[in-house]
Amino acid sequence: MSSHAAALDAADPLAAHRDRFVGAASPLVYLDGNSLGRPLAVTGPRLAAFVEQAWGGRLIRGWDEEWLDLPARIGxxxxxxxxxxxxxxxxxxDSTTVLLYKAVRAAVALRPGRTEIVVSADDFPTDRYVAQAIAExxxxxxxxxxxxxxxxxxxxQLREAVGERTAVVLLSHVAYxxxxLADAAALTAIAHDAGALVVWDLSHSGGSVELALNAWDVDLAVxxxxxxxxxxxxxxxxxYAAARLHxxxxxxxxGWIGHADPFAMGPQFTPAPGIRRMASGTPPILGMLAMQDMLALLDEVGLAAVRAKSVALTSFTIERAEELLAPHGVRxxxxxxxxxxxxxxxxxxxxMREVVAALWADEERPTIPDxxxxxxxxxxLSPLSTSFGEVExxxxxxxxVLARLA
Incomplete structure (x- = not known):
């Protein structure tokens, strides 16, 4: 590790939190936290306790006691x-894809008579595929x-693209x-000026970039x-759906969970009030357990501190890449x-495809980028589980690897 990386780690106010993640002390250099974050050490006991106590002990009573409220409470x-x-x-x-479909379809329905969905040609494939399917x-x-x-x-660019035909603009806040990092406030305002609604994909920003959906007057987001x-x-x-649209x-x-009275089992569908009308089927309770631990940690630390560490990590990465990798033709x-x-x-x-494959295959110095x-x-670079030394x-x-492949 360089002295610069060591000094940054020593001065990092969030460094102590790294030990709270499973595997952070292992030899693995993990640089793919924006695809799958490391689990927190407290999550394993939480899952085990749920199996033994809530699921195994309360069984179906858990729905009335807590589980039905979890989607909105964690939300x-x-x-x-x-x-x-x-x-x-x-x-x-649901999954990101299903919720994107729901959100964009709901937004289109709120703009009858308009004929266009605007997307970025370089957006994540799911976003483009969903938009095309809805258009068809x-x-x-x-x-x-x-x-x-x-x-x-x-x-x-967006100002030139939107107009009286635009129903919905679907964009990513951080490009995959x-x-x-898009100017969400400005882009949302431009779409609104044209009479359109905006659906934001927050997959690469939620939990790492400070967001202000209410202040930005965002319509829907996933x-x-x-x-x-x-x-x-x-x-x-x-x-997310702005209260003014509910x-x-x-x-x-x-689906039955999105019904105003799920257990009435009536012949007709009446949407639930508020955000619960975006629900469909039975909530995925097991899948909600682990994220509660990270939310608690993010709340403890604060998104401003997380964002500051993220900027420092990415800036350090660029600085060191230009010293270590640019001589090999990397830009x-x-x-x-x-x-x-x-x-x-x-x-x-x-x-780079061969470089990444070689890094993944190296058992002596395991390294996982994307x-x-x-x-x-x-x-x-996940700010709470990635160190400057790990990046270095x-x-x-x-x-x-680049030197060997040259």
Missing amino acids: DEIGRVCLGAAPGQTLVA ERGLVVRRLEVDVEAGVTPE RSAW GCTYKYLNGGPGAPAYV EELTQPIS LASPRDPARRGGHVTLQHPA YRDPGGLRLG EGLRRTAD
């Missing part, structure tokens, strides 16, 4: 701790904004490939919980300005 915690959202506007429910169902057109793959949608919220593989996603909001998957493929950069860094080189076309080494070691190992 409110996500809203308060991570989203800048008042209570009653966030719900934990509803007889609409998808308008794709061609963007720089190392950046993202700008206010000027480049980490471009995010996952297995990245920076450390909910575990396949943990359910969350949906009474007219109609989502397309009418930065993420925004240099931290105000426009989320929590990961992408470094580009034609051989790969994204074209030629992108994506380093996901990962970059040195990457330089060694």
